[in-house]
Amino acid sequence: MTIIKTTYNRRSFLKSTALAGGGMMLGFSWFVSCKPSPEQVSNMPREWFEINGFLKIGENGMVTIMSPNPEIGQNVKTSMPMIVAEELDADWKKVIVEQAPLNTSIFTRQLAGGSQSIRQGWDGLRMAGATARQMLVAAAARAWEVPAEEITTDNGTLHHKNSGKSAGYGEMASAATEIPVPEEVKLKDSKDFKIIGTSRKNVDGKKIVTGKPLYGLDYHKEGMLIAMIAHPPAFGLKLKSVDDAEAKAMPGIKDVLTIKTYKDDYVRSMFDADAFQELVVVVGNTTWEVMNAKKALKLEWEPFKGYEEAFKTYSGDDTFSKKMPGGLENTGVHMEKMDKFPAKQLKVARKDGDPEAAFKKAAKVIERSYTAPFLAHNTMEPMNFFAHVTEDKAELAGPVQTPEFMEQSVAARIGLPLDKIDIQMTRQGGGFGRRLYGHFVVEAAVISQEIKAPVKLIYTREDDMTFGNYRPSYHATYRAALDADNKLIAFHVRAGGIPESPLFANRFPAGAIDNYLAESWEMESNITVGAFRAPRSNFIAGVEQAFLDEVAETMEKDPIDFRLELLKRATSDPVGENNDYDASRYAGVLELVREKSNWKTENNTGVHRGVSAYFCHNSYVANVLEMVMKNNKPEVRKVYCAVDCGIVVNPIAAINLVEGGTVDGIGHAMYSQLTFKDGKPEQRNFDRYRLIRHEEAPKAIEVHFVESDEHPSGLGEPPFPPIMGALANALYKATGQRHYHQPFIAEKPVIG
Amino acid sequence: MTNFNLTINGKTRQVDVDPSTPMLWVLRDHLGLVGTKFGCGIAQCGACTIHLDEMAVRSCQIPVSAVGEKKITTIEGLSEEGDHPVQKAWLEQDVPQCGYCQAGQIMTAAALLKENPHPTDEEIETAMNGNICRCGTYTRIKAAVKAASDS
Numbered sequence: 001m002t003i004i005k006t007t008y009n010r011r012s013f014l015k016s017t018a019l020a021g022g023g024m025m026l027g028f029s030w031f032v033s034c035k036p037s038p039e040q041v042s043n044m045p046r047e048w049f050e051i052n053g054f055l056k057i058g059e060n061g062m063v064t065i066m067s068p069n070p071e072i073g074q075n076v077k078t079s080m081p082m083i084v085a086e087e088l089d090a091d092w093k094k095v096i097v098e099q100a101p102l103n104t105s106i107f108t109r110q111l112a113g114g115s116q117s118i119r120q121g122w123d124g125l126r127m128a129g130a131t132a133r134q135m136l137v138a139a140a141a142r143a144w145e146v147p148a149e150e151i152t153t154d155n156g157t158l159h160h161k162n163s164g165k166s167a168g169y170g171e172m173a174s175a176a177t178e179i180p181v182p183e184e185v186k187l188k189d190s191k192d193f194k195i196i197g198t199s200r201k202n203v204d205g206k207k208i209v210t211g212k213p214l215y216g217l218d219y220h221k222e223g224m225l226i227a228m229i230a231h232p233p234a235f236g237l238k239l240k241s242v243d244d245a246e247a248k249a250m251p252g253i254k255d256v257l258t259i260k261t262y263k264d265d266y267v268r269s270m271f272d273a274d275a276f277q278e279l280v281v282v283v284g285n286t287t288w289e290v291m292n293a294k295k296a297l298k299l300e301w302e303p304f305k306g307y308e309e310a311f312k313t314y315s316g317d318d319t320f321s322k323k324m325p326g327g328l329e330n331t332g333v334h335m336e337k338m339d340k341f342p343a344k345q346l347k348v349a350r351k352d353g354d355p356e357a358a359f360k361k362a363a364k365v366i367e368r369s370y371t372a373p374f375l376a377h378n379t380m381e382p383m384n385f386f387a388h389v390t391e392d393k394a395e396l397a398g399p400v401q402t403p404e405f406m407e408q409s410v411a412a413r414i415g416l417p418l419d420k421i422d423i424q425m426t427r428q429g430g431g432f433g434r435r436l437y438g439h440f441v442v443e444a445a446v447i448s449q450e451i452k453a454p455v456k457l458i459y460t461r462e463d464d465m466t467f468g469n470y471r472p473s474y475h476a477t478y479r480a481a482l483d484a485d486n487k488l489i490a491f492h493v494r495a496g497g498i499p500e501s502p503l504f505a506n507r508f509p510a511g512a513i514d515n516y517l518a519e520s521w522e523m524e525s526n527i528t529v530g531a532f533r534a535p536r537s538n539f540i541a542g543v544e545q546a547f548l549d550e551v552a553e554t555m556e557k558d559p560i561d562f563r564l565e566l567l568k569r570a571t572s573d574p575v576g577e578n579n580d581y582d583a584s585r586y587a588g589v590l591e592l593v594r595e596k597s598n599w600k601t602e603n604n605t606g607v608h609r610g611v612s613a614y615f616c617h618n619s620y621v622a623n624v625l626e627m628v629m630k631n632n633k634p635e636v637r638k639v640y641c642a643v644d645c646g647i648v649v650n651p652i653a654a655i656n657l658v659e660g661g662t663v664d665g666i667g668h669a670m671y672s673q674l675t676f677k678d679g680k681p682e683q684r685n686f687d688r689y690r691l692i693r694h695e696e697a698p699k700a701i702e703v704h705f706v707e708s709d710e711h712p713s714g715l716g717e718p719p720f721p722p723i724m725g726a727l728a729n730a731l732y733k734a735t736g737q738r739h740y741h742q743p744f745i746a747e748k749p750v751i752g
Numbered sequence: 753m754t755n756f757n758l759t760i761n762g763k764t765r766q767v768d769v770d771p772s773t774p775m776l777w778v779l780r781d782h783l784g785l786v787g788t789k790f791g792c793g794i795a796q797c798g799a800c801t802i803h804l805d806e807m808a809v810r811s812c813q814i815p816v817s818a819v820g821e822k823k824i825t826t827i828e829g830l831s832e833e834g835d836h837p838v839q840k841a842w843l844e845q846d847v848p849q850c851g852y853c854q855a856g857q858i859m860t861a862a863a864l865l866k867e868n869p870h871p872t873d874e875e876i877e878t879a880m881n882g883n884i885c886r887c888g889t890y891t892r893i894k895a896a897v898k899a900a901s902d903s
Contacts, residue, residue, distance in 0.1 A: 075849065201846045208851035209842045209858060210834040211787020211827030218786040226781075251753075251770065287790075288770065288777040380791050380799060380852040380886050429789075429852030430886050461792040652846050656892065660849055663888030686796035686884065694880040697890035699873075 018177040022059040061170030075653040087129030091156035139175035199652035214427040216398035234679030243298035252289030328679035338475035349505035353515035358490035362481035370543035373673035375471035381429020387444035388454035399428035406438040433531035471532035478547040496521030502536040511579035512566035534717035537616040545612035545725025589622035592642035597624035610729025614722035618713030619645040625726035646710035661719030667692025669724040761829025771817035787827035798883030801856040808863035827855040841900035849887035
């Protein structure tokens with residue numbers, strides 16, 4: 001049993017109040033995880049201590065947990081309350097989960113990103129549940145005049161064995177508010193968990209399968225108008241002229257206007273990334289009328305010259321300037337430039353030993369280069385937002401991953417104080433990083449302010465896919481030096497991208513090789529990029545794992561044994577000090593996937609196998625992918641996934657995320673790309689942009705978790721990157737060809 | 753603008769719209785039936801799938817003027833209590849992640865099973881191939897279709 005303090009420096013993480021209609025409410029700090037050092041605490045913002053979650057116990061025994069975090073399909077709306085309910089010993093059937101509105105005066109850090117929701121919420125959620133339970137027990141002890149230690153709880157009920165008394169939580173909830181918040185509470189041992197580690201179905205499942213209005217696009221308000229935007233058709237262009245005469249005269253059209261999303265002197269947050277400064281907006285009664293009027297606009301565009309934009313750093317303490325170069329870019333030129341990036345401009349990110357000397361004396365050097373294209377996020381629900389801005393307040397609603405940042409962006413743009421801006425969060429039809437960049441929230445607010453009416457802004461698929469904030473295009477060259485005994489003596493990675501590098505210099509195999517060099521480069525572009533499910537890892541994992549496969553083959557080693565040998569070295573005698581992974585947990589997932597997939601078993605059945613493993617977002621994932629050739633086409637027959645994400649809170653949902661990440665990874669590596677001609681995206685909708693479909697999905701996916709007592713870590717992103725390596729390696733076995741350029745199967749290959 | 757009498761989920765509904773308006777937007781904007789989703793607008797993603805009589809169609813490509821006497825069923829009308837075997841199977845398999853595409857997936861699956869109550873794996877894949885799920889829930893969708901087919 002663990003005892004934790006509910007206070008720090010006399011400041012409480014919890015606050016108890018009585019509910020107006022009877023019952024108790026416990027406010028708590030959702031994110032008290034990652035126990036801080038005293039120095040960290042002294043540097044922490046005051047808000048860190050503020051209450052950002054609520055737990056209510058009504059007199060009828062219903063437990064309401066208000067979740068501050070956006071739900072983008074990662075199922076936190078079910079999994080996070082399970083953690084509270086566990087420590088509370090609640091009856092899960094009586095737990096209701098509500099989505100909290102954005103309220104920065106009450107809630108802090110409302111953000112979905114970086115696979116952090118469960119990891120950061122773990123301690124705070126457990127503390128809240130345990131505290132409420134302890135207060136209910138104390139209230140019962142007082143009422144029954146028995147020692148609190150003799151009272152037990154189970155399934156939302158308090159029991160006293162000797163007197164035979166029992167009461168539901170609801171009966172004691174009001175009395176519990178008179179109990180002072182305890183300074184210390186007991187947490188359960190993981191072996192006593194009854195809810196955590198059991199499968200609980202999606203709390204919104206029934207609403208989803210019956211088509212209830214849940215998403216931003218479903219939001220409706222009386223008198224609401226519909227707005228759509230027209231943005232430049234190519235990166236590097238800006239608006240020159242608008243002829244809206246025909247569009248304005250069309251039925252149902254209220255107005256056509258031009259807006260600037262941000263003020264010229266505005267210092268942006270990193271979530272205000274936007275390639276287009278000025279947009280044309282069509283406003284009307286219905287979506288179809290607005291869509292038609294948009295087609296009737298006669299718009300002229302012109303190239304812009306390069307300019308600079310001021311951005312705030314993530315903490316907001318500093319600013320930096322970012323260059324937007326002029327010009328209309330082409331994928332062919334991108335590929336050529338990436339291939340020939342000048343060595344002089346490389347930045348050394350890490351160097352161990354003497355890699356130059358080792359490469360010089362090598363008996364054999366293996367060198368391979370890999371590329372990947374820009375990708376669009378393509379959330380199935382296109383960007384949209386509702387706004388109603390009046391002179392004294394702004395009401396907004398919709399799907400966004402960064403409501404707290406957007407509140408500030410909106411305030412700066414429309415000139416209202418933060419406390420006059422209310423953002424309601426809807427369920428989100430996918431996020432994947434796209435909805436971190438909430439320009440559409442600001443646009444909706446500006447449009448509403450200009451036309452003085454409530455409005456829902458809707459992007460068409462084409463508007464969405466061609467707007468930017470893409471996964472960058474990447475390039476990496478790997479070199480490995482082998483000595484005369486075929487031993488690996490040096491390793492070199494040189495990775496870059498447009499416009500950012502995918503390199504993680506301190507991740508495996510750093511730490512496992514004496515002579516190691518990691519170099520990084522970046523190339524400017526006016527095509528905007530953003531976080532895309534497992535940023536940077538989503539490229540570098542797959543190519544690194546494909547390269548290691550080729551090195552193992554040259555060394556005539558089994559690819560799993562080869563990795564395990566390197567990890568053994570990184571465990572027993574690590575090179576360098578900043579190695580950003582736990583080598584034993586890394587080896588653990590490889591060993592598990594080897595066992596579950598019967599890796600050692602040779603087969604001659606035409607099944608080709610590839611392996612990979614990676615660590616990101618605090619979790620470890622290994623894959624074995626089985627491929628068969630069917631009518632000369634590769635078919636993924638089965639994928640084995642071994643995952644170490646610490647304690648698994650909700651297995652049915654966790655398995656779903658791993659399966660989904662696996663399908664998503666295979667799909668993007670195999671089929672997806674966004675290419676450019678004269679700044680214009682060549683794919684604008686799903687007719688030319690390929691996403692994986694049913695027929696192409698693996699026929700089976702088997703997910704195995706490492707049994708663990710470790711604090712839970714991320715799961716939204718980690719299953720996505722490594723599978724691309726296993727896919728490439730299986731594809732080689734199946735076709736005899738190594739595949740270096742994603743997408744592996746493109747309708748129209750892009751070369752040079 | 754033209755007046756249309758439509759039979760939707762067993763009820764007669766009247767709308768006064770431009771004849772070219774796709775059923776998707778008639779449902780969403782004029783009748784408040786927002787369970788049918790907008791995904792691509794060009795019949796490539798399947799999020800807007802409805803039944804026209806018993807056939808699964810992409811409502812973004814069906815102008816209201818082409819509906820005539822045919823009966824329309826949307827996700828809201830697939831069952832009274834949300835207990836259509838396909839909906840039950842979806843809950844049992846805990847299929848959705850973000851959930852946005854699932855109404856379309858369910859409508860396609862329900863039409864498939866009506867026509868072919870015991871499809872093979874290949875028949876399921878072929879029938880479902882027009883419905884994209886960016887979250888990648890395909891293996892669960894297939895399991896749910898099979899479970900519904902057995903029930």
